[in-house]
Amino acid sequence: MPMKSLSFFAILSLLALTLPSAIASDPSPLQDFCVGVNTPADGVFVNGKFCKDPKLATADDFFFTGLDKPRVATNAVGTNVTPVFADNLPGLNTLGIAFARVDYAVNGLIPPHTHPRASEFLIVQEGTLLAGFVSSDQDGNRLFAKTLNKGDLIVFPKGLIHYHANVGRVPAVAFTSFNSQNPGLITVANTVFGSNPPINPDILARAFQLNRRKIMDLQAIF
Template identity: 75%
Template sequence: MAMKSLSFLAILSLLALTFPLAIASDPSPLQDFCIGVNTPANGVFVNGKFCKDPKLATADDFFFSGLQNARPATNAVGSNVTAVNVNQIPGLNTLGISLVRIDYGVNGQNPPHTHPRATEILVVHQGTLLVGFVTSNQDGNRLFTKTLNVGDVFVFPEGLIHFQANIGRSAAVAFAALSSQNPGVITIANTVFGSNPPINPNVLAKAFQLNPKMVMDLQAIF
């Protein structure tokens, strides 16, 4: 009986060690690549996705062009995010990585947001950025912030709210890699005040300690 109990405890310990790793990032590929296709026609089912027959793969399945070009940052927040994920490069399927280019106008920002499936590492290519992230409730909602110049690098842990703001006198550019083929993005203001249908204003008024009329005004904007 003692040996059985010991074996059971050993199994539980092993699961405790391996389970967090199993949910930490995208699944590891079981072959060289798995080029995602939108239809099962002529596809091979691998790792939960229909994939192109590897014999039919071409270099274009792993290629994207144009990140050297500036994008207009003329929206309300003054930034433009160009994503290069599995939707742009089918060959990224199962590889657990993607890329973005972010253009910031003067006083522009990439507003507070989260990536539910990815850690992000960002490098400044042009300009000066104020960046930061906020820890979860259990860690006291601490703010980690830094001013970055050309060549500086900063990491935003998976799932945490983070931001970048251009504090220089000219346009800024950054590139970031993310640890998911499709990291997702939740922009806090858009999600809370721009949901469809709208969240009950009284709920948001209590959550943000605001007047319900002010909440409705914010919902009208978003």
């Protein structure tokens, strides 16, 4: 096999290295809340899922294909995320790990967000990304940012706000890995300006030092 700077299989090998830390992370609470319902007569509820009888498990429960296929980035921010979580790879349940492929259009981005239950690392397969995270108030809200090219990776600590954006002239591809089977996702703009029902705009106006009309305009967008 000819040598390449970073093959698709090398990427998957690097992602697998997160497994030891994944074991150390879960089991934490894997959902924001859990409303009790009547359980199936023959079901066992473990880490947010009912478990199949292990005698009925097959190799397909632990198999996912197609991560090498490009996706069209058509959402509002120019990205397309292909998750590989326990919802679409049942064998991941209780293993404390999850993956995703991210396709970026030119100027596409994953906006500032946080994963409340997982650290994340991102590795670039194609293109050039600008990625960074911001430390907590206690640490002075410092920005840690790097420009990443093919073969580069960056780690986002658990719970900290982070982002990544395509700053190159062509589409980009990256792979991410999480040390939780359900890392959670809180997108800052959607949460603050798109809550249901909306946060009182006077509260947000004082918090962001903006006038009430600007806050209401932002709420209308999100």
